[in-house]
Amino acid sequence: MDKKLLEEINHLHAQVCGGLSDPKRIAMLYALAEGPKSVMELAETLAAPQPTISRHLKILRERGMVIAKREGANIIYTLGDKRIIRALDLLREVLADHLNKRSALAEAIA
């Protein structure tokens, strides 16, 4: 594959990963993993103002990570791909292992 093309792919890849690099978006994706939700429901679940939720949803939408469907006055959001949750779970395991190693080190010193 072309060098330039590879860089472009990594750029898009990074954008998808960037969709996960915010605590609220992570919480939103896990919430949607439980089932479709309206913007208001998400705002309630996350205890965050509606405009904030909408802005984050836009970011996820642009990356195909959530899907919007209008239902009357509401807009129902659905998780775009279950593999997103699998990736999140894997990375949470990585985090857990790292924290365990760190705290094991800390105890060894004390």
Added chain:
Amino acid sequence: MDKKLLEEINHLHAQVCGGLSDPKRIAMLYALAEGPKSVMELAETLAAPQPTISRHLKILRERGMVIAKREGANIIYTLGDKRIIRALDLLREVLADHLNKRSALAEAIA
């Protein structure tokens, strides 16, 4: 679990994900998936200046995503956890599917 604690975990989770949200870091992680490499080797592989590589390595190191080991004058970096690559692969699949849907739509219009 406590609300505040959950937020703190999501924050750390987001930091790990943030480690993936840069094209160069993605390229570096895939390069390290092939085997351990020194900073210079990484700089060559990515065709990027050494200080840039070192700065990105610091970010990955802080998140436990790579491990540094000194060998004489060199410092050899190793992938910290293979699950990172699995997560990256999953997200690349998500990207591919999204792009396919998009281009299918584009063709349907044309």
Added chain:
DNA sequence: TATACATATTCGCATTTGCGAATATATCAA
């Protein structure tokens, strides 16, 4: 010790990101 080589860090700067507040748009119901 002096010199070369490998890696890390700092600085100044431009870009991006997330947020609150305010406002716009869309849909339904009376």
Added chain:
DNA sequence: TTGATATATTCGCAAATGCGAATATGTATA
């Protein structure tokens, strides 16, 4: 049409991020 409700967007700003250039640190070797 008017009002109420749900969602999206814009604006100004503060904080975070990435980068090139320069410099510092650490290690081996002569």
